[in-house]
Amino acid sequence: MIALTDSQLQTLMSMAGRLAPERRDLFLQRCGAMLALRIHGRDRVVSDDDVVEVSALALCGLVQTPTAAA
DSSP states (O other): OOOOOHHHHHHHHHHHTTSOHHHHHHHHHHHHHHHHHHHTTTTTOOOHHHHHHHHHHHHTTTOOOOOOOO
């Protein structure tokens, strides 16, 4: 189990809010998996930097941005 502070949880919620509802579960699963890998062997401490970096990586490919018309 991964323990997050209120601030860290708010960061994840804010990032998830940028996604379409049907993509949020995948985003949170990605975040959980990456955080688990990062804290393995580190006394299970999650830093604020870990949460920011992982959430940015987890968003990759999930956020669709409009493209300019050619």
